[in-house]
């Protein structure tokens with residue numbers, strides 16, 4: 001039988017959900033409770049708040065993900081029980097895969113890795129907005145830091161061709177302020193301008209807000225890196241101010 005305890009010398013890669021503690025799973029909370037040291041990006045560590053104030057925290061700034069993973073393995077090698085936290089789900093644009101790659105790279109055979117799922121922004125944002133992902137959907141990140149933009153364009157076109165509803169992560173940043181506009185222009189090659197869309201900012205955090213709009217309006221929407229964008233499929237509609245993708249039931 002698999003040992004599910006977060007034992008000393010092991011690392012739990014924990015998805016902490018979108019923000020507030022009530023949106024974390026009990027398993028995630030237990031993994032953090034039992035950790036000797038919690039490793040993560042400063043913003044997420046701040047979100048954890050009072051409950052874990054007594055823990056040893058180790059953080060590295062954004063864009064130092066490989067260093068953060070290395071740090072986690074160093075701590076585990078000292079015999080500590082380590083929790084590596086990520087927002088949302090650790091296996092969706094998170095650190096889970098990098099941790100397995102790092103384990104291989106370091107030859108850290110004695111260190112066990114356990115991945116604890118969290119509520120990803122597609123799921124929590126969809127709930128805030130209504131029910132936009134209630135049929136086949138896909139998730140696309142507009143960040144070209146690790147993915148060539150040509151491949152992102154190809155995936156956007158494929159998603160539109162397959163009439164998938166789309167959850168868009170990383171829609172914008174300081175350096176990439178026009179990426180959502182570029183993405184919408186690609187979708188508008190085949191999707192109608194009136195396509196029902198929406199976006200949610202600061203899901204599960206103070207100031208959460210959602211907006212519905214058409215694809216044409218989405219093109220010019222102000223979004224930032226704390227926003228998740230939703231593009232409906234051809235059947236999606238705005239019902240009572242919420243974005244809804246019907247499953248197909250007859251009423």
Ligand code: SAH
Pocket residue numbers: 018019086087088089090091092093094119120121122125168169170171200201202203204205224225226227228229
């Ligand atoms: N692992 C995370 C995703 C990290 S990528 C998850 O599973 O949710 C970062 C992107 O996720 C952001 O640019 C944004 O598009 C989305 N995101 C993550 N948390 C969010 C939140 N609380 N509110 C809105 N969008 C969020």
